[in-house]
Amino acid sequence: MILTETPVVTAALEAAVRAPSPHNTQPWLFELGPDVIDVVLDENRVLTVCDPDRREARLSCGAALLNLELAIAAAGRSCDVELLPEKDRPELLARVGLRARHRATAAEQRLATSIRARYSNRRPFASTPVPAGARHAVRLAAREEGAKLILLDELGLLEAVAGLIRRADHLQTLDEGFQAELRAWTKGDGSHDGVPAYAGGPRPSGGLLPVRHHGESDQTREFERDPVVAVLTTPTDGPLAQVRAGRAMQRALLTATSLGLSASFYSQPMEIPSARTVLRSLLGENEHPHIVFRLGYGFPGSTTPRRPAGAVTRIRP
Ligand SMILES: Cc1cc2nc3c(=O)[nH]c(=O)nc-3n(C[C@H](O)[C@H](O)[C@H](O)COP(=O)(O)O)c2cc1C
Structure with missing residues (x-):
């Protein structure tokens, strides 16, 4: 009962x-x-x-x-x-x-x-490298759920994916519909959903990756020079693969948290179909990408509200 x-x-x-x-x-x-x-x-x-x-x-x-x-x-x-x-x-x-x-x-x-x-940590991370053991543990966590976590260690690949994220981010800043949706879900204190301004990150001054703007100040900061960026993929796509990918994403994120690591997401290329096609071709036709995130040692932040x-x-x- x-x-x-x-x-x-x-x-x-x-x-x-x-x-x-x-x-x-x-x-x-x-x-x-x-x-x-x-x-x-x-x-x-x-x-x-x-x-x-x-x-x-x-x-x-x-x-x-x-x-x-x-x-x-x-x-x-x-x-x-x-x-x-x-x-x-x-x-x-x-x-x-x-x-x-x-x-x-x-x-x-x-x-x-x-x-x-x-919690998502959109601020710059320390320059301390993420050790091989921690990278392995996070990759293994995704594999346990039938997904693959590709760490973009190859310089050319990292730069190509980062360039795609920057381009997709730029297209989203020009898209009125996208901006209206983002504004509608960027909320002040007291709401049980949406992203509060305190959870946003500063704008990066240069560097490889943009930060989605959640209404925080226009202050800029230097981000880590050599970010650890991961793409989670599955061998097939469709509703079932996407639920499994969500489990794999969460197991990888919780494993990272348990090892003292922070993460933040970059889904810009997943949200523009042509960019997702390019991402897939960069990774290989057998990889269906679902989410991109950055891992590192973050300075303490705070969790966001829930209903x-x-x-x-x-x-x-
Ligand atoms: C599928 C998915 C895509 C997301 N994409 C982004 C993103 O592109 N940029 C970003 O800053 N946060 C992104 N997020 C993070 C959410 O904004 C965040 O999970 C939510 O605000 C709750 O906050 P928390 O992660 O700190 O608990 C994404 C989260 C998920 C699950």
């Missing part, structure tokens, strides 16, 4: 809503049944300009799903997960069934603890 599971379910939902999402739209709903939590894409929160295909919304729900699973494990239960369980309900992305008692592994505990510590779990949960009819 769902009532007997309340502490586990509550912990799971509170963890799920901490997932990242584009412009902090939080495009998820959770439907509760007896021993079951359904993860549903909330069509009302899809970004119609930046994400008409719902790729980023599915990635976000995939990340929320992984948080849910880790929190259930940390609360002492196992679960099984069925992705896209009902053909005629494409917005129903996953069904999580609560199962037997379970003793969380050290890795599950570590990642579950990192859920609340993770409370109760506001995004309903009992299954």
Whole structure:
């Protein structure tokens, strides 16, 4: 019975809503049944300009799903997960069934603890290099979820991808529709969604990568000279691959957090179809890119608000 599971379910939902999402739209709903939590894409929160295909919304729900699973494990239960369980309900992305008692592994505990510590850090990182062991761990985390995390260590490739990000960013600054959507989701203090100005970064003074402008001041800062940039890819594309990619993205980000690393996203080339095609051709035809992020040792920042779990949960009819 769902009532007997309340502490586990509550912990799971509170963890799920901490997932990242584009412009902090939080495009998820959770439907509760007896021993079951359904993860549903909330069509009302899809970004119609930046994400008409719902790729980023599915990635976000995939990340929320992984948080849910880790929190259930940390609360002492196992679960099984069925992705896209009902053909005629494409917005129903996953069904999580609560199962037997379970003793969380050290890795599950570590990642579950990192859920609340993770946030997007758009400020410059320290110039301290990210050691090989940490790079390997983050790559392995993505692989565990069936994805590949390509670290752009080759100078030519990094410069080509960074150039594409700068170009896509520039096109988005000229796109009135994109700017209106970004403004609508850039919010002041007190809102439970959207990106607060304090979470934005300064404008880089030169350097390889732009920073999406969230209404912060026009102050400029020098960013790290040699950024670690990663692209997460899957061998196929489509709704299922996108939910899996979201899980892989979140496992990689939580692993990074647990190792003291910060991350920030660059989805500009994913949001312009021609740029995404170029990115794919740079990486290889077998790689379907989903998200680009930068990793490094960040100076402390803060987490952003979320709608409370109760506001995004309903009992299954
Ligand atoms: C699929 C996806 C794409 C995103 N793209 C960007 C981006 O291009 N630029 C950016 O600054 N943040 C981007 N973000 C980060 C979100 O703005 C951020 O997750 C959200 O505001 C919640 O904040 P938090 O990550 O600090 O919890 C993206 C997040 C996701 C999941």
